Amino acid sequence: MPTDPLFQPVASEARSPRTVSLSFNDQPLMVPAGSTVAAALLMSGINRFRATPVSEAPRAPYCMMGVCFDCLVTVDGVPNRQSCLVEVAAGMRILAQEGARDLLLQPANIAPGEVQP
Amino acid sequence: MSQDVHGATPAGVIVIGAGLVGSAVAYGLARAGVDTVVLDQGDNAFRASRGNFGLVWVQGKGYDLPDYARWTRSSATRWPALAEALLADSGIDVQCKQPGGFHMCFSDDELLERQARLHRLQNALGDYPFQMLDAAELKTRLPLIGPAVVGASYSPQDGHVNPLKLLRALHASAQAQGARLHGGVQVDRIDCAPGEFCVSAGPRRFVAPRIVLAAGLGNPGLARQVGLQAPVAPNRGQVLISERVRPFLAYPTINVRQTDEGTVQLGDSMEEVDFDDGTTTPVLAAIARRAVATFPLLQGVGLVRAWAALRVMSPDGYPIYQQSNAHPGAFVVTCHSGVTLAAAHALRIAPWILGGAQPDELGVFTGERFLPDKVFSHAH
């Protein structure tokens, strides 16, 4: 859960004029509009984004450019979103990914439709 | 490493090929105590073994060739013994699980055809357990099944293993039993002398009184050099592999299975469905559609890899097992079901190669069956 933020705006940065509210693990956060989910979480004191499916080791963003896949989170029910590539949006519900995904716990809004083979 | 004065490496048996077929035979040979040398190609070789779907599958196989059904079953029943031996020799648990398997059908016609096929096998083999399940019955066994599935066949004979762990376990176990593996070897030539085969690969030479050709797609050219026929050709098979997810599927099915590591493998049924005409994306999309239709909860699962491997297919799709008449001591072993048949290869083929009787089922699997003048020559 949140600790002292690892990252903060540098002194010369003007305060972001627009913010959006979203949640991480059901905890509300106010973050600058236009930032990536990863940046928003890092500046909000979220330093652990997920646990690996293999050993449940803690992980956080490593590359910030979409190649390491260590920043994966669940966004609005969709798992495995690369948080360094997704822009924040008002009301976004972000969850840490703890270990391997459980397919039996899929939210109703992405319930699969019928597919013909 | 022993080398004779001429620089050739002597062995009791040379096995060419270290895929699932070659390494299973080599493991059996090494277990029998014979000095076994295994020759493997480089890292970029076409390897059917790495693209395997991992099924130990019996149901439906060999319906027009009962000996193939018998051979397949003889391997499936020996699989627990193989898995135990591999664990003892390598410490690797290949995760052999044989809880029975399901073959999904998406139309009533498909279901009827399926039933007819399995009946025919039952009539030919006698003891051949299977059940036909309608959608409601299937739903009680596999609650996550999608509405597009109209029914399935179930056979308690089926199972699955982790094919990558199997490949590593076979390599490790064969070597633990004394087999010597030579990697990066591209065989140029086999010279036959009475009682001795000499394999040349660049500057290297290997000699032995017995030789096993298990080189997959490399077999046609090698077989000719020892008086055998192995007209196999590549047949592309494609497999999709998902991210790791928590266990949701306890049974293997013909097109979807979950590995012990949590990944889901999605494939086409290589024995009975030919997806091979067409380019890659449509084939992969078709595999994906069938998988999602089978288990709709897979809709949102992330794919990590799409895998294509070249299957080793003979013209009739069945294996080739034969000892050379012209050069006794030379054997060809080739098939496309390297996982299912691994136990038979390790436990039944190896004794035959060492001079034991040929397993009964194998009489029909000679390479000569593909010769164009076969009927003519038999008339004489």
Next chain:
Amino acid sequence: MSAESVDVAVVGAGPAGMAGAVALAGLGLQVVLLDEQGSPGGQVYRGITLAPLSRRDMLGADYARGNELAQALAASAVRYEKGAAVWQVTRDHQVSYLYGGRSHTLNANAVLLATGAMERPFPIPGWTLPGVMSAGAAQILLKSSGLAPSEPVVLAGCGPLLYLLGWQYVRAGVPIKALVDTTRPEDYWHARRHLSAALRAWPYLRKGLELMRSLRRAGIAHYRGAEQLAVEGTEAAAALTFSAAGKPVRLATRCVLLHQGVVPNIQFSQSLRARHEWDAGQLCFSPVVDRWGELDVPGIFVAGDGAGIGGAQAAALQGRLAALGIASQLNALSTAQRDHQAAPLRATLARHLRIRPFLDAVYQPKEENRIPADGVMVCRCEEVTAGALRGFVALGCAGPNQAKAFGRCGMGPCQGRLCGLTVTEVIAKARGVSPGDVGYYRIRPPIKPITLGELAAE
């Protein structure tokens, strides 16, 4: 599956992709530029169209240069698709990408891959812990969000990007605890044979010297020749330990930024089975391309760092050269026109590339940071250690593909991006052969993750 036809599909909106796409459109070709970010610039000019002026100023003139390219793109006829993640490029020029949760396919007459570079993996103990990031990642946070570490940070490794980030942090007033440099003083001496060429690329050399001087003036602790780097911590980074001048050092910090150079991102060119060669100077694989950037796959071109590291300005020039090659192949330009227009670009490109051999030699990453000890995690996704890899080699595993089969390394979501080079080098060293002989992973689509449902809808 519905597919749309275009003249050229360009993948990646960094300097090479932007310059190439704009040049192609200028030659009358219909161009679609696909990029997974939300705004153009690639990594080097990340967020260039959105960064406030104060941030642009703090980041320096080299960053601001990206604005010209972005403006040219905006003024051009290029159809720029942001947020488009390309997951497959086929040898017959089909480009499939995800946008808005659906897969789309372009049938292109030619494809320009401008997927740039990525940072070389830095496998040391503890490099997977939260709080350890690449310096490039931290720089992206600075460029795109104006963020920097809130506590004194440790920068570790070597290479221009590391010093540039330090310089930018100094300008932004960000506290730096130390620069832990793996470069040894004698590395400069060993690189002297490349110095005369580097001197002819004086602006680069001068810039580098200025960076180092400003770090020194800022009084930042600078350890040279650091060895045995390791990050301490259980749930998150707590300290960086290393030895410098024979003495053990422990620097407590929650934030360690690692960097040891960049390497071409070759996922697409590898997935196309194009020929690649081991570059012994840059210690990486690069695709083999002709003078116009064309692979040995006809009609597929690579420009920029994806074909070998040359930096942002070289990338833009290579993008324009590839555009000329493509336009001529598509009969939008005669070969005479092509060659005439290419001549001045080539001359400028040669000037920009002169500095490379010197930089490659001085900042060659140290072997212990590329070929780690047994306990170090090589594959972050599947958690495979260097020791496990060496065990596979002992079983007869000759290369990365058998290693993948034996131990799942490279089989996780990053598809080998963060372990590929390490795996090749670990196996090469264990077998006593060259990395070029060992080869690289067979990369397969999807290059970006796609769900089963998205693929089923194809």
